[in-house]
Structures are given as structure tokens and as C-alpha cells.
Amino acid sequence: MSTAVATTGGRGALTERLLGGSRARRLAYLLVGLLVALSAVRVISGEQALTSSSTFSAALLLAVPLGLVALGGLFSERAGVVNIGLEGMMILGTWGAGWAGYQWGWGGALIGGAVFGAAGGLLHAVATVTFGVDHVVSGVAINILAEGVVRFLSELLYTGNEAGGGVTQSPALSSRPPSFSLPLLSSGPDLLGDLEDQHWFLVSDIAGVLRGFTSGVGVLTLLAVLMVPATYLLLWRTAFGLRLRSCGENPAAADSLGVPVYRLKYIAVIISGALAGLGGVFLVFVANIYREGQTGGRGFIGLAALIFGNWRPGGLAAGAGLFGFADALQLRSRTAVVALLLLIAVLLAGVAIWQATRRKLTQAVLAGAFAAAALVGFLTIDELPEGIVSFTPHLTTLLVLSLASQRLRPPKADGLVYRRGEH
Amino acid sequence: MKLSRRLGLTLLAPALAIVVALVISAIVILLIGEDPAAALRVMVDFGDGPEQQTQAIVVVLNRAVPLFLAGLAVSVAFRMGLFNIGVEGQYRLATILAAAVGAAVALPGPLHVLLVIVVAMAVGAIWAGIVAVLKVTRGVSEVISSIMLNFVALGTASFLLTGPLQGSEPGASIITTAEIPESGWFPGLNGLFTGLGLAEPRTELYGFALVAVLAGIVVSVLIKRTRFGFDLRATGISPSAATASGVDARGMVIKTMLISGAIAGLIGLPDLLGTSHHYGTEFTAGLGFLGIAVALLGRNTPLGIALGALLFGFLDRAAIPLQFEGIPASVVTIIQGTIVLAVVVANEAARRITRRQAERGNAVVPPSTGDGSTGGGQGPDGLPPDDGPGSATGPGLSTATGDAGRTDQSQGVQR
Numbered sequence: 001m002s003t004a005v006a007t008t009g010g011r012g013a014l015t016e017r018l019l020g021g022s023r024a025r026r027l028a029y030l031l032v033g034l035l036v037a038l039s040a041v042r043v044i045s046g047e048q049a050l051t052s053s054s055t056f057s058a059a060l061l062l063a064v065p066l067g068l069v070a071l072g073g074l075f076s077e078r079a080g081v082v083n084i085g086l087e088g089m090m091i092l093g094t095w096g097a098g099w100a101g102y103q104w105g106w107g108g109a110l111i112g113g114a115v116f117g118a119a120g121g122l123l124h125a126v127a128t129v130t131f132g133v134d135h136v137v138s139g140v141a142i143n144i145l146a147e148g149v150v151r152f153l154s155e156l157l158y159t160g161n162e163a164g165g166g167v168t169q170s171p172a173l174s175s176r177p178p179s180f181s182l183p184l185l186s187s188g189p190d191l192l193g194d195l196e197d198q199h200w201f202l203v204s205d206i207a208g209v210l211r212g213f214t215s216g217v218g219v220l221t222l223l224a225v226l227m228v229p230a231t232y233l234l235l236w237r238t239a240f241g242l243r244l245r246s247c248g249e250n251p252a253a254a255d256s257l258g259v260p261v262y263r264l265k266y267i268a269v270i271i272s273g274a275l276a277g278l279g280g281v282f283l284v285f286v287a288n289i290y291r292e293g294q295t296g297g298r299g300f301i302g303l304a305a306l307i308f309g310n311w312r313p314g315g316l317a318a319g320a321g322l323f324g325f326a327d328a329l330q331l332r333s334r335t336a337v338v339a340l341l342l343l344i345a346v347l348l349a350g351v352a353i354w355q356a357t358r359r360k361l362t363q364a365v366l367a368g369a370f371a372a373a374a375l376v377g378f379l380t381i382d383e384l385p386e387g388i389v390s391f392t393p394h395l396t397t398l399l400v401l402s403l404a405s406q407r408l409r410p411p412k413a414d415g416l417v418y419r420r421g422e423h
Numbered sequence: 424m425k426l427s428r429r430l431g432l433t434l435l436a437p438a439l440a441i442v443v444a445l446v447i448s449a450i451v452i453l454l455i456g457e458d459p460a461a462a463l464r465v466m467v468d469f470g471d472g473p474e475q476q477t478q479a480i481v482v483v484l485n486r487a488v489p490l491f492l493a494g495l496a497v498s499v500a501f502r503m504g505l506f507n508i509g510v511e512g513q514y515r516l517a518t519i520l521a522a523a524v525g526a527a528v529a530l531p532g533p534l535h536v537l538l539v540i541v542v543a544m545a546v547g548a549i550w551a552g553i554v555a556v557l558k559v560t561r562g563v564s565e566v567i568s569s570i571m572l573n574f575v576a577l578g579t580a581s582f583l584l585t586g587p588l589q590g591s592e593p594g595a596s597i598i599t600t601a602e603i604p605e606s607g608w609f610p611g612l613n614g615l616f617t618g619l620g621l622a623e624p625r626t627e628l629y630g631f632a633l634v635a636v637l638a639g640i641v642v643s644v645l646i647k648r649t650r651f652g653f654d655l656r657a658t659g660i661s662p663s664a665a666t667a668s669g670v671d672a673r674g675m676v677i678k679t680m681l682i683s684g685a686i687a688g689l690i691g692l693p694d695l696l697g698t699s700h701h702y703g704t705e706f707t708a709g710l711g712f713l714g715i716a717v718a719l720l721g722r723n724t725p726l727g728i729a730l731g732a733l734l735f736g737f738l739d740r741a742a743i744p745l746q747f748e749g750i751p752a753s754v755v756t757i758i759q760g761t762i763v764l765a766v767v768v769a770n771e772a773a774r775r776i777t778r779r780q781a782e783r784g785n786a787v788v789p790p791s792t793g794d795g796s797t798g799g800g801q802g803p804d805g806l807p808p809d810d811g812p813g814s815a816t817g818p819g820l821s822t823a824t825g826d827a828g829r830t831d832q833s834q835g836v837q838r
Contacts, residue, residue, distance in 0.1 A: 084508075084566070123764075131768045132775075136506055136566070140715050141764040148756025155751035156455055300570040307567055387582025394574040401568070402561040 037346060039205040045339035045378075051205040053196055055328050055336075056212025061286060062331075063324025064224045065090075065279040069302025070309065070316040071224075071231055072275030076121075077311060078235060079268030080248035081128050082415040084139030087299025088146030089120035089273040093280025095150040098170030098290020102163055105175035109281055110220070117277015118270050120146060125269040129262055132417045143299075151292065170290035177285055180222070181215040220282050227275075232313040244268055248411035251418040261418060276302070304397050310408050322400065326393035334389050338381050344399070345374035351403060367403075436773035440765035447765075448758045457750050465748050466741040473622035479740060481613075481624040487729075487736035488632045488693045489707065493714025494721055494728035495635075495642055496547075496687035501723050502646060503679045504659040509554055509569025510687045511711025512576030517546040518691030519580045519600060522702040523588045525695075526601035535607040536696065540634070543688040550576060551684025555677040565680075573711075580702075590701065599703030609696035631693035638686060639725035645682075655679060687711070716763045722770070735759060 042050040049055050069086050076083040083089075093113040100112025120142055127138040151167070158165035165171040192214070195207035235241035244264050246254035251261045276299060283294050305323060309315025329336050348371035355364035449459035469479035493510055500507035521543035530538060553572060557563040590601025611627025646652035658665040658675050666672050690710050695702065717735055721727030738759055742752040 127764060127768060132771050133764075133767045137719055137767050138764065140712075140719070141760055141767065144712070144716055144763065145757065145760030148753050148760050151753035152451070152751050152757055155753060297570070297574065304567045304571065307564060385582050385586055387578045387580075387585060389578075390581070391575045391578035394571040394578075398557075398563075398568060398571040398575070401571075402557050402563050408562070 035205060035209070036202065037343060039202045041339055041343045041346070042205065043201055045342060047333065047336040047339040048199065049329065049333040049336040050339055051208045052332075053192070053208045053211035053215065055325075055332050056209050057215060058212075058328035058332060059321070059325040060213060060217070060221060061324070062327045063320040064221050065282045065298055066302045066305050066323055067228065067317055067320035068224050068279035068282060069276045069299055070305040070320055071227060071313070072117075072272040072279070073303050073306040074231065074235075074272075074311060074313065074316060075244075075268045075275065076124075076272035077306065077414050078245050078248045078411055079265045080251060080411060080413045080416065080418065081124070081265055081269050081272075082135035082139065083124065083269070083272055084136050084300075084303070085120060085124050085142035085146075086139075086272070086276045086303055087295060087297065088139070088143035089117045089124075089276035090280040090295045090299040090302075091143075091146040091150055092120045092273075093117035093277025094284050094290050094294050095153060095170075095280075096277060097281040097284040098165075098173075099153070099157065101173035101284060101290075102165070102171040103174065106173060106177040106219075106285065109173060109284060110177075110278070113277045113281030113284065114274040115277070117280065118274040120277070121270040121273020122266075124273065125266045128417070129265045129269070132419055134417070135415050154292070168292040172289045173284070176288060177219045179216050179218045181217070218282075218285060220278070220285060224278075224282070228313045228317045235313075245411070247418075248413055251413055251416075255420060261420070265418075301394070301397070304401070307408065307410075308397065308401055311410055319397070323393045323397055326396040330389045330392040334386070335383050337384055337389050337392050338378060340392070340396075341374045341378040341381070345371045345378060347371075348374060435776075436766070436769040439772070440762060440769040443765040443769070444758060444762040447761045448754065451757060452750065452754060455751070457748075461748065462745065462750050462754070465744050465750070466738075468744065474624065477616050477622050478624040478626065481626050481628045482740050483733065483736040484632065485626070485629050485693070485697070485736075486739050487732040488629050488635050489690050489710050490713055490717050490735050491635050491729050491732035492638065492686060492690045492693075493710045494717030494732055495638060495714075495725060496683050496690065497714045497718040498721070498723040498725075498728060499642060499646070499655075499686065500679055500683040501718055502659050503655045503675065504662065505676065505679060505683075506566050507551065507554070507569060507680065507683045507687070508566055508715065509551065509572050509576075509711070510683075510690070510714050511709070512569070512573035513547040513550045513684050513687035514690035514711055515580050515706075515708070516550055516576040517543040517688035518695055518706065519583055519588065519702040520546045521688070521692065522600045522603065522695055523583070525603040525607045526590060526701070529604055530606060532606045535604075536609055539603070539607055539696065540689070540692065543692055544685040545688070547688025548681045548685040551680045551687065552677065555680035558680075559673045559676050584702070584704065591703070597703050597705050599701040599705075601701065603696070603700045607696070608700060609692075611697065627697065629693045629697040631697055634689065635693070638689065639729060642682075642686070643725045651678070690714070713759075716759065719763055720766055734762075 038051055042048065069090055072089070073083050073086055093116055096116025097109040097113035101109030104112075123145075124138055124142055127133045127141075128135050154165070154170070155167050158170060159167060161171065163171035192207045192211035196204050196211055198204050235245060243254065243259045244267075246257075246259055247261050247264050247268070255261045279298065279302065280295060283298070284290050287294065301323060302320070305319030306316045308319035308322075309317065326340070329340060348367045352364045352368035352371060355361075355367060452459045452462050469476045493514070496510050496513075497507055521539045524542045525535065525539040528535065528538065550572065551569075554565050554569045557568045558565045584598055584600065588600050589598060591597065591599045609630045612630050612632065613623055613627050615628065617623050646655060654665065654670045654675060657668070658670055658672060662672060665675075691702070691706065694707050699706065713735065717728055717731040720731030720734070721729070738755050742755045745754060746752045
């Protein structure tokens, strides 16, 4: 969570004053501050889409697959296995979900996707743990392989299939997963919706955010959100979690204490694949069908969210949320992305001031210059062309990462091949 | 005696890998109820007439040239333990800008081509340079930043294509940039076939192959014979040791990424200058990612990469004939993925065998794999760099002479 603080240097001076506070308190201040800033930007720019409930429900929709993939990455990397193959495992997951889903409905899709993803994880584990192949290399190979395998399976099973489908897509799922809305507040009388439509400063924004998060929430979304604290509890509050993390920090020491390093790494990487597969299942649920290329590089972005989140469940959820928000915004309204420039300008100006107080002049000047550029951009640009808008989330991630990353600490033995008795 | 054993071990890995990949692919083909032997026959069947055969060879070579450049770009970074996954974005952005510049100017032949090449290399280098600067100054992992920059590059390219650089008629189904005038085309090499008394193929063999060979030789010399190359390899094997001996690690990151990006800029040029003469929505995609696979296959040495690129080009050519025989073309992708995985596993296994022998007291020098398994900061079991001839060679090289340096040079003379 320390990264989250570092990323929002916007309230630089404030953060410094609050450094003594507990982490939860700092986080709360941070969220409130961000919301106020967003709300102010919305009022100034008149872009209602910035905090509308539809943007936030879309953000949630886009953040969940990333969060699931990032959680998958967390398991694997905490056990010391770098997992570039998440993209491939996600691809396998989408295919598994499509194949099982059209036959046995959404429940089947859930299991099918997880199993297919886990199979990818197993392959990665065999290559990296048993054969000691470089982790990145094995991951890249799995990505290539996954693409070939799903295309092959589609050609094999879907061409000439009576249920529909073809070389690049599956038949539609036979049942849709159920979704929930909070009664009274987000459905029926829809009190939050009414409040949102008033467009009051801050109040309507909060209503919009809450409504976005509580109306029409799918089963898997719920599951994914619950999985974040569950993962934290599993990895940081149980003996199993401690042992698993010890494999990522110092496997030789763990081994000497009787921790079954190889077995734990296997378990971690297989769970990792299953979670990435579930991320794929979510995409299939959204489209109600498997389509080739559905993942669109989300496996990689999930990995970025993991690193952004400093290899912690809360942090990666924040990373996925940020990315999902930027993505939702660019999908919903191209003009709202321009308003985002104002937010960036404000945040960067904050960073500049913060760095100046710490006497880091180069950084301060650099941040100030970028802040000015963003402000000029906001004032002069009306609407960005489609090609440019499409990479808003990626650019945002890169920007945030380059402002924050010096505080990151990966697991110590992450990416190192561990051979028993060679250390 | 010593040599023969070493040779055997060097050959063991690739041979093992190819056997494993073949067996797995055969099982896959068997599973769909087709005959693996028939599939193999289709793949090696280059056609009946001499014209068809030379044509097939040209198709393989034309595919191999960009793949070779892609592998080369990835390998330079790999040798230093840097993972340039952003080759894809680097070459796409470089190609569209080079295509635009090439179409905008009119210069006498060689100068025109040179300008396009320089622009492409500069764009690729700058784009890769961003990754390096972010890594050095802000500590951003190059894997993540280059993935993100891939998306930015592809978005920018599509914006440029549909916006300021659009050269095709509005409403056309395939959007392209304006065509490069004929002075900016790279002449083909079909004279080679007729000169050798072979039938002339239908498509031109890319003249850019010569540039690719040149690039391979330059990289080979740079890495093996210069101070810079030594620093690069040293940093790749042990960053801390290199820094301790006075290597400027930050400067090395930036220089290496610039070189890698500059080579990446060349990837799109064989197609651009050889056939299409414009960048469009149909332009060859995915070469950057395949380049990673080719680099791994070739164990990061130019000659090995060339062999890997030829193998991939050969497999890609087989996709369409396979389809005609009722075998899904995706079998090719599966074979490619399996080969890469099998090669890295086999390399690791062979390394372990040599290591065990060395520990037993035999003075067998472990072959330096250099496929990233000794690269990415492996720490404790990083092996000493082996500068002797034949050490840093690609898997298939020793079949020829077992002497890397010599084959390397004779290769250059031949072409």
C-alpha cells in the first residue's frame, strides 16, 4: 500500500503530515482526496462521465479480469516464479469457458476456464520448477503455444458444429450467470440513481460511484472482489501462505526448514494459472461467447497491475481499478479522457511541489513541466482521435509506474531458478 | 576425444528438442485422425516443377529475413539480461513513419532507400530508448514498460494511419499510407537464381536480405570482438561483477536498448521496401513476438538466429499446403511453440549434464547457453563467459565445422 501513497503525490504535503498515521487511515484520506479531486475536475470540465455510475460499473467490469490475472501473478511470483505466461493461461481460460459454457452453462464455463488455465500453469511449473528453464522464456513459449492450441481446438471442434461457432469463436453460452443489484438503493426506487442525476458536487459523485459498484454485479465479479481479502488472509495469515512466500524470498532457507519448496511452487503456479483462466472466463461471460483474441493483452496488463501494486493484494486491486477506470472512461466518452488530463496536471503539480520540498529539483522541474503540458493539453484539445484514446489506460499505467516504482520491492528470489542442493 | 564429446553434447540439446517437438506434433495430428507422415510429406514438399520449388524457397527466405532481424533485435538485449518485449511496437511505429517519410520525398535510388532505413532505425531506437531511460532513471521494469509502450505504439500507428498519414482513397477497405516512389524500392535478388541456372521464381527474393546479413555480421563482431560487447556479456552474466569491474551499468542499459531498438526498426523494411511499398492495415503483424521465439531458438547468436528464422519461415510456408490437405494450419503454431519450449528445456538439461561431468573432474567446459537461462541475473550458477571458438555458437552450427568464428566469416564472404 506504500505505493498507493507514493503514486498520489497530489496531496504530497498532506501525505507527509499524515505519515505517522496508520496505513488504513492514510488510505482512507487518499481515497477521499482522489474523489474530491475527481469531483472538482468533473465540475470544472462539465464531463459527467467522469464519475457517472455507468463509467464505474464499466470500470468494475474491466478491472475484474485484470484483478483476477494479477492475483494469479501474485501467487506465482510470491512463490518465486515469474509468470509472463499469464496471457497464454488467460487465453486457454477463455477457450475452456467457451467450450464448457455452451454445453453446461455458466457453471461449466467457470470450471472449464479454471481447469484450462490451470493446465497452462502446470506446464509452466513443469518447465520452470522441474526443468529449471528461465521463467520468462517458458512464459513466452506458453503464450505462443496457447494461441496455437486454442486455434487448433476451435478448428477441430467448432467447424461444422451444429451448435454454431467457427474457427475463431465458440457457440454462445447456454446460460447467463446471474447478477445482483442492491435493493432499494440501486434497483427499484433507485435512490442512488436519483441522487446521481442531481449533479451536486461530491454528493452525486459518491452516489455515482456507489451505484456503479452495486447495480448489476455479476457472480464472478463478486467472487473476484472477495478473493482479494481472501488471498491476503491465505498468503499472510496462514502457515501455508508463510511457507509459500518463503519459497519466493529464500527457497534454500525454506528447504532447510523442511518446507516442500518444489511442491509449493507447483501448487502456486497451478493456482496462478487457474486464476488467470478465471480472468478469461469473466471476459467470456461479458461477451457470452468465446472469441479469438478476446484477451487483447490483458494478461500482460494484469502483470503490470501486480507490479504496480508492489506484489500485494490490495495494491494490485488498486492497480486493476485504476486501469479499469481509465479504460472505462475511454470507452464511454472520448471527451472525458481530455478531462483526465486536468486531473493528471493537478496530480503532477502536487508531485512537483512535493519533490521541491524534498529538494529534488530535477524531479520537481520535470513533474512541473509535464503538469504544464497536461494543462495545456486540457485547455487546447477538444476531443482526442480514437487511436490515441485507445491507449489511455496503458499510458496511465506507465505514467503512474514511472512516478512510483522506486518504492517497489519484488519477492527476493523472484525469477531465480531454484535447484535443491545447488545453493 | 574431448572435442568429440563436447560436440556431442552441443548437438544433444537441439536434436533432443526437435525429436520431442516432432513427437508431440505427431501425437496432435494423430488425435485429429490424420496421418503424421502425410503431414510431414506435405511440409517438405516444395512442389513439382523447378519454378515452384524456387518459388517455395523464396517464400521461406522472404519470411525468414524479417524474423531474423526480429530475433537479432531481441537477442542483443537478451545478451545483457534485458528483455525487450517491445520489439513489436518498435517495428510497427518505425515502419509506418519510415513509409511516410519514404513516400514524402523523392531522392535518387540508393539515397532514398538509405533515408528510409535511417528513419526506421532512429524511430525504433528512440522508442526503445524510452524503455531504457525509464528503467535507468525510475527503475521501471523493462518488461512492463515495453508491453505498455507496445499498446501506445500500436494505437499511435493506427491513429497516424487513419489520420495524418492516410494515403489511400477514403472509403477503401484497406487503409494504407501513400506509396513509396520506385526510387525508394529495394531491388530484388532473383538474378541470383537465374545466375545459378535455376528457374526464376514468381516473387522477388528480398534484396533486404543483404542488409540483414550485414546486420548479423555487425552484431556478431560487436558482441564478440569489441570492448562494448565484452561489457555487455559481462553485465548479462553478472551485473554486480561487471559494475565492480568498472562497467557503467546504466549507460550499458541505454546503449543496448538503443541498438536493440535500431535493429527492431529494420524488421518491417523487407516487406515495406520489397513488396508492399506502403504501410497499411494488412501489414505483417506479430513479428516482434515471434522474434523472441527465434532468438531463444538461436540461443542469441546471429548464426543460430538465422537457422531459427529459416526453420520458422519453413514452418510458416507449410501452413497453407497443410490446410489444403485438411490439416488445421494452427498445427504450425503448435509445432513452433513446442519447439521453443523443447529447445529451452533441452538446453537446460544439456547444461546440467555437462555441469555434472565437469564436477566429476572431467575438464569439459560447459557450453555457455546464453539463451537467457544464464542471462537474467541467475546469480549463483552463472557460468564463466567462454570466449573460445565454438562456445557461443548456435545449436546447429557445430554440424558444419565446429568452429564458430570461421563459419561466421566465410558466411559473410560467400554472400
